[in-house]
Amino acid sequence: MDLSWIENALGWIPCLPLLGFSVNILLGKRLGPRFVQGLAVGAIAGSFLLSLVAFFHLRAQAVEARILTQTLWDWVRVGGGGIPGVDAKVAFTLDPLSSVMLLVVTGVGLLIHIYSIGYMKGDGGIWRFFAYLNLFSFSMLVLVLAENLLLMFVGWEGVGLCSYLLIGFWFRHLPNTSAGNKAFIVNRIGDFGFLIGMLLLFWGLAGEGRGTLSFAGIREAVGLLQGKHLLGLPLLDWIGICLFIGATGKSAQIPLYVWLPDAMAGPTPVSALIHAATMVTAGVYMMARLSALYVLAPTALLVVATVGGLTAIFSATIGLAQTDIKKVLAYSTVSQLGYMVLAIGAAAFSAGIFHLVTHAFFKACLFLGSGSVILAMHHEQDIRKMGGLRKAMPVTFWTFLVSTVAIAGIPPFAGFFSKDEILWQTWAAGGWYRFLWLLGFLGAMLTAFYMFRLVALTFLGESRADHHTREHLREQPRVVTWPLVVLALLATVGGFVGVPHALGGANRFHGWLKPVVAERPAGALHHGAAPFLASPARADTPAPGQAPEETNGDGHRQPGDEESLQAVHEAAAAAAAGEHAETPHAQVPAAAGETHGGSHGVDPMEYLLMALSVLGAAASGLTALTIYTRRPELPSQLAARFAGFHRLLVNKYFVDELYWATVVAGVLGLMRACARFDRVVIDGLVNGSAWLTRGVSTLSGWIDRSFVDGLVNGAAAACKDAGAGLRRLQTGRIQSYAYALITGVLLLVIVGILIGIPS
Amino acid sequence: MIGLPHFLVVAGLLFAAGVYTVLSRRNAIGILMGVELILNAAGLNFVAFNHYTTTGIQGGLFTVFIIVLAAAEAAVALAIVLAIYQNLRDIDAHRLDSLQR
Numbered sequence: 001m002d003l004s005w006i007e008n009a010l011g012w013i014p015c016l017p018l019l020g021f022s023v024n025i026l027l028g029k030r031l032g033p034r035f036v037q038g039l040a041v042g043a044i045a046g047s048f049l050l051s052l053v054a055f056f057h058l059r060a061q062a063v064e065a066r067i068l069t070q071t072l073w074d075w076v077r078v079g080g081g082g083i084p085g086v087d088a089k090v091a092f093t094l095d096p097l098s099s100v101m102l103l104v105v106t107g108v109g110l111l112i113h114i115y116s117i118g119y120m121k122g123d124g125g126i127w128r129f130f131a132y133l134n135l136f137s138f139s140m141l142v143l144v145l146a147e148n149l150l151l152m153f154v155g156w157e158g159v160g161l162c163s164y165l166l167i168g169f170w171f172r173h174l175p176n177t178s179a180g181n182k183a184f185i186v187n188r189i190g191d192f193g194f195l196i197g198m199l200l201l202f203w204g205l206a207g208e209g210r211g212t213l214s215f216a217g218i219r220e221a222v223g224l225l226q227g228k229h230l231l232g233l234p235l236l237d238w239i240g241i242c243l244f245i246g247a248t249g250k251s252a253q254i255p256l257y258v259w260l261p262d263a264m265a266g267p268t269p270v271s272a273l274i275h276a277a278t279m280v281t282a283g284v285y286m287m288a289r290l291s292a293l294y295v296l297a298p299t300a301l302l303v304v305a306t307v308g309g310l311t312a313i314f315s316a317t318i319g320l321a322q323t324d325i326k327k328v329l330a331y332s333t334v335s336q337l338g339y340m341v342l343a344i345g346a347a348a349f350s351a352g353i354f355h356l357v358t359h360a361f362f363k364a365c366l367f368l369g370s371g372s373v374i375l376a377m378h379h380e381q382d383i384r385k386m387g388g389l390r391k392a393m394p395v396t397f398w399t400f401l402v403s404t405v406a407i408a409g410i411p412p413f414a415g416f417f418s419k420d421e422i423l424w425q426t427w428a429a430g431g432w433y434r435f436l437w438l439l440g441f442l443g444a445m446l447t448a449f450y451m452f453r454l455v456a457l458t459f460l461g462e463s464r465a466d467h468h469t470r471e472h473l474r475e476q477p478r479v480v481t482w483p484l485v486v487l488a489l490l491a492t493v494g495g496f497v498g499v500p501h502a503l504g505g506a507n508r509f510h511g512w513l514k515p516v517v518a519e520r521p522a523g524a525l526h527h528g529a530a531p532f533l534a535s536p537a538r539a540d541t542p543a544p545g546q547a548p549e550e551t552n553g554d555g556h557r558q559p560g561d562e563e564s565l566q567a568v569h570e571a572a573a574a575a576a577a578g579e580h581a582e583t584p585h586a587q588v589p590a591a592a593g594e595t596h597g598g599s600h601g602v603d604p605m606e607y608l609l610m611a612l613s614v615l616g617a618a619a620s621g622l623t624a625l626t627i628y629t630r631r632p633e634l635p636s637q638l639a640a641r642f643a644g645f646h647r648l649l650v651n652k653y654f655v656d657e658l659y660w661a662t663v664v665a666g667v668l669g670l671m672r673a674c675a676r677f678d679r680v681v682i683d684g685l686v687n688g689s690a691w692l693t694r695g696v697s698t699l700s701g702w703i704d705r706s707f708v709d710g711l712v713n714g715a716a717a718a719c720k721d722a723g724a725g726l727r728r729l730q731t732g733r734i735q736s737y738a739y740a741l742i743t744g745v746l747l748l749v750i751v752g753i754l755i756g757i758p759s
Numbered sequence: 760m761i762g763l764p765h766f767l768v769v770a771g772l773l774f775a776a777g778v779y780t781v782l783s784r785r786n787a788i789g790i791l792m793g794v795e796l797i798l799n800a801a802g803l804n805f806v807a808f809n810h811y812t813t814t815g816i817q818g819g820l821f822t823v824f825i826i827v828l829a830a831a832e833a834a835v836a837l838a839i840v841l842a843i844y845q846n847l848r849d850i851d852a853h854r855l856d857s858l859q860r
Binding site: 731732733734735738739742 | 853
C-alpha cells in the first residue's frame, strides 16, 4: 500500500485537534455535550490514525531516508547573501524520534479523551474542557513535529498555556487558580532559560556563518562550536545548561518541580495526559532532539544527570509520606521524570525516551485509575479513608496493580526494561555516574515501596470509608474502565520493544531511534567525573573534529568498569583509543540498524545490577504490602519513632516553605522596597515639584491678579465709566433731548439778557 | 386797554405750559398736546405781532401755515403713536427707549 501521501499531510496531525478546538471553543456551548465530545475525540482519533500511517510509512523507508519534512510556509527569514541570519520555517519533521512521540501523544491522548467523556460527565464546562484538551494536543503535536527549535518553542509555550488553563479549569475554586498560576510562573522561569539557551546557540552558530535553528542544521553545525568559550566555560556547556533549565521547568526537576504536585488540582484526566504522559516529558524530548549538542557538552550532561538523579530520589522520599492519592502519583511522576533526565545526563538518550514511553503507559493508567477511585469515593482523595476497594472495583484494581508492578520495575512489565536500561547506562558511564546509579537504585526501591503502599491502602484491607460511601461503591462505566484496560495492556507488553541484548533481545527501540539520536562518545563522560576540578584542556578532548553522528558506533555498553575514579586521565586516553578503533566497523552495523547485538560481549555486571534492582524492588514492594495490610500500626509507630524525619517528609522537606521564605519573600521584599522607593523618592520628587510649581503659580497668579489685571481692569473700568457717563446723554428718550434743548436755549437767553444781545 | 405785551405774556405762558407738558408728560398723547400748545403759542405771537406792528410781514399767513403744519403733525404723530402702541402695547415715553439700543 502506498502511504507516501502522508508526507504532504503531516500538517493535518496537529491541525485536526486545532480544528476541534476552534469549533468547540466558539460553538461548543450551543452544540451540546454529545457533539463536543464526539468532535474532540474524533479529532484526536484522526490524528492517531494519521500518526499510525506516518509510523508505518516511515518504517518502510530505508534507514537513512527516515527523515521526512513538510514545509508549510516561511516564518522568519532574516539575513542571507553572506550575512548570517535565521531562516525558521513552519515545517514538520517526521523521523523515528518524532514518530514515537506522535504515537504516544495521540495514542495515550485518544484514550484519555475517551476516558474524559465518563469522568467529566455532567460538568457544566464540558465544552471548554474538551476544547482545551484539543488545544493541548495541537500544541504538543507542534512541539513534537517541529522542524526547528523556534517552532518547538511555540508548542512548548502552547502546552504550558493549556496546562495553566486546565489546572485552573475549576476556576471558581481559589486553590485551583493559584495552582495554575504557580505552574505558569514556575514554567516561565524555565522558559527564560530555554530562550537564553536558544539565543546562545543561535549566536554561536551565526558566528560560524551557520545561522540556523533547524534541528538538522544544528546537528550538522554544532561541532563547529567546540572549543568556543564563554566566561571560562565551553559555550556548548552554557547552551546545554540553559536549555536544561527550560527542561527543569517543563519536566519538573529540582528546583522547579514544585508546580507539578500542585497541578493535581486540575481534573484527573488532565493529570494523566499533561502532567504524567506528555507535556512534562517535553524537556526530555527536547534534550534528546538536541542529543548531538549534548554529547559535546560533558559538563552540561553531568549537571543534567546530577539534577535528574537527585530529583529521582528526592521526590521518591516525599512520595513515601503523602496521603493524597494523586499527590503520591504526582511525586512519583517527578521521580520518574528524574530517571528520564538522568538517562539524558548519561547520554543514553534512547533509554530516556524509552522510559518516557513506558512511563506514559503506566502512569497514565495509574492516574486514570486514581480518577476512577476518586469518582467512586465521591471525590475523596485521602488514602487513609479508603481501603478495601478491590472487591467493588475489580477492573480499576487490576489495572492499577499491573501499572504499579510496571512502575516498580518488576519483569516482564514495561517499567522494568526501561528503568533498568537507564540504571545500567548510568552505571556504564562510570565515575561520578556510579554514585548517581546508587541514587537511582535506591529511588527504584523507594518507588516500589510507596507504590505498593498506595495499592495496599487504597484497594486492600478493610474499608475505612464512612458507611454512606461504602454503600455506593461501584465500578465505573465502560467508557472509564476501557481506557484503563488498554493502558494496562500497554504497560504489560510495552517493554518488549526494548528488550536489551543482555536478555537476548535486539533492543529494537534503541535501533529504531539510533539514526536520529547521538550516542555517548566513548569515555567522554569520564571527563565529567570531576567537573568542578575543571581542567581547561578538558573541553578540547572529546573526539575533536568528529560530528556526533559519526561516533554512533555500537558504543552503548562501554567496557568502562575497570576504570576507576583515580585513573580518570588514563581511562580517557584508553577509551578514546578504543573509540577510534571501533568507529570504522561500527558504521556498518549502524547502517543496518537493528541487526547488531550478540557479537559484542555482554558485561556480566549488567546481569548483577539487573538482578539487584529486581530483587530490591520486589523485596521493598512486598515489605510495603505486608506492613500496610498485616501490621497497619507499624507505620505510625515508625513515624512516631522518627518523628522529625517523618515531619520533614510529610511537609515535603519544607521546600515550598523555603521558596516562600526565600524567593517569594525576596520578591515581595523587593517589591515593598520598590514601593517605598516609589512612595518616598519618586512621589516625593513628583509631589515636591508639584508643590514648587503650585507655589510659583500662586505667586504669579497674585501678581497677575493685582498688577496685570489691575491695569487691564482699570482701563476697562475707565472705559466703562466713561461709557456709562456718556450713555446718560444718549437715553433715546426724546424728552431728555428736548430737556437739554430747552436748557440750552434758556441758558442762551439768560446769557443774552445779562450781557446784552449783540445786534 | 389791552396791548401787545398782554398777548406776548399769554403766548409766553402758553409756550411755557407747552414745554412743561412736553418735558413732563409720560403719555405720548399728552406730549403731542404739549406740542400743540407750543405751536398755538407761536401762532398767537404771529397774530399779535401782525395786528400791533407794521413790519410788513404777513403774520396771519404764518399762522395759517402753522395751523396746517400742526394738523399734519398731529396726524403723522398720532399715527406713529398708534403704531407704537400696536407694537409695544405701551405709549409711556419713558419706556420707549428702543432707539437707544
